[in-house]
Amino acid sequence: MASTGSQPAVNGGEDIPKVALIAGITGQDGSYLTELLLEKGYEVHGLIRRSSNFNTQRINHIYIDPHNAHKARMKLHYADLTDASSLRRWIDTISPDEIYNLAAQSHVAVSFEIPDYTADVVATGALRLLEALRSHITTTGRTHVRYYQAGSSEMFGSTPPPQSENTPFHPRSPYAVSKCAAHWYTVNYREAYGIFACNGVLFNHESPRRGENFVTRKITRAVGRIKVGLQSKLFLGNLQASRDWGFAGDYVEAMWLMLQQEKPDDYVVATEESHTVEEFLEKAFGYVGLNWKDHVVIDKRYFRPTEVDNLKGDSSKARKVLGWRPKVGFEQLVKMMVDEDIELAKREKVLVDAGYMDAQQQP
Numbered sequence: 001m002a003s004t005g006s007q008p009a010v011n012g013g014e015d016i017p018k019v020a021l022i023a024g025i026t027g028q029d030g031s032y033l034t035e036l037l038l039e040k041g042y043e044v045h046g047l048i049r050r051s052s053n054f055n056t057q058r059i060n061h062i063y064i065d066p067h068n069a070h071k072a073r074m075k076l077h078y079a080d081l082t083d084a085s086s087l088r089r090w091i092d093t094i095s096p097d098e099i100y101n102l103a104a105q106s107h108v109a110v111s112f113e114i115p116d117y118t119a120d121v122v123a124t125g126a127l128r129l130l131e132a133l134r135s136h137i138t139t140t141g142r143t144h145v146r147y148y149q150a151g152s153s154e155m156f157g158s159t160p161p162p163q164s165e166n167t168p169f170h171p172r173s174p175y176a177v178s179k180c181a182a183h184w185y186t187v188n189y190r191e192a193y194g195i196f197a198c199n200g201v202l203f204n205h206e207s208p209r210r211g212e213n214f215v216t217r218k219i220t221r222a223v224g225r226i227k228v229g230l231q232s233k234l235f236l237g238n239l240q241a242s243r244d245w246g247f248a249g250d251y252v253e254a255m256w257l258m259l260q261q262e263k264p265d266d267y268v269v270a271t272e273e274s275h276t277v278e279e280f281l282e283k284a285f286g287y288v289g290l291n292w293k294d295h296v297v298i299d300k301r302y303f304r305p306t307e308v309d310n311l312k313g314d315s316s317k318a319r320k321v322l323g324w325r326p327k328v329g330f331e332q333l334v335k336m337m338v339d340e341d342i343e344l345a346k347r348e349k350v351l352v353d354a355g356y357m358d359a360q361q362q363p
């Protein structure tokens, strides 16, 4: 098992920090992973997509203006998983020791609306990154570079739980099919070219930084806003789906641990507990003394053409080989998210009362 101590991560005993490259640094997982790697002494480079509005809210607290170059240990570069030339250029320029591919169009329901784009980013995007890495290794001889691919429990789809590394995939959405392709590209590049490439098959992982149209955050945002009087109804789809929900901050540690092993391999990362959306509602509303049944309205638009009914991981391999364990349980996770969203709603309320913001319903 690799050391998890807080010694600075250095290359070959020299006083040069290890360099990590993260695709998807602006997302929930990217922000937690960046914090973890900076704490371990890494220099972190992140690839960001151009958008008309800044999309760096989750990493703004870490950002240091590059004009203070000697202090800035996180650096951001424009690139895109749909643009092979940008991937190749940044890998060659940065010369990373570790590459984490966390970039995706990660919303399952949205993947039914934009399937081509989802496949381009999630499946072919992973292939582009692996290919850029392969050619970087061939040209430079830097064979020690390690690659992490963010896999998903969605790949198991309709295969009944518990799901482990040996469970067959039966994906149920364009997103999940694309993740299966990315998984097998990663295995293939490991077998064909000997690249140190790992798949982390992560079950759902949430946090106060979760995007607001994933069900957990949609619920906790609504709880906060209902509690302070900014919202009354919450529109949801299938409440009977069951998920193995963990804390994202715990899961990024598993990603890092995978790349510290002697050999590359694939690992399931899960809490091994599953709860329905209805149970999440009960916990979240109940925590602040509300009854979810007074507020939730079922809306057909949030049902998916094909649903994944029941996910519950068997993460015994990660626990044994990586020594990884989740630290935050289901109840603690719900409370952490509700607490933060109550604070956020209180701040919104001040702006609404002062006329600076409309009290709109959440999407």
Ligand SMILES: C[C@H]1O[C@H](OP(=O)(O)OP(=O)(O)OC[C@H]2O[C@@H](n3cnc4c(=O)[nH]c(N)nc43)[C@H](O)[C@@H]2O)[C@@H](O)[C@@H](O)C1=O
Residues within 6 Å of the ligand: 106, 107, 108, 109, 151, 152, 153, 154, 202, 203, 204, 205, 213, 214, 215, 216, 218, 235, 236, 237, 238, 239, 241, 242, 243, 277, 302, 303, 304, 307, 308
């Ligand atoms: C591991 C995996 O985890 C995530 O995928 P997900 O499990 O689809 O996450 P979700 O929060 O969108 O849905 C969870 C469940 O909740 C049901 N549900 C009901 N009502 C609403 C609703 O109103 N909105 C949403 N979003 N879901 C709803 C919905 O039908 C589903 O059964 C992504 O990070 C993905 O990238 C990933 O890899």
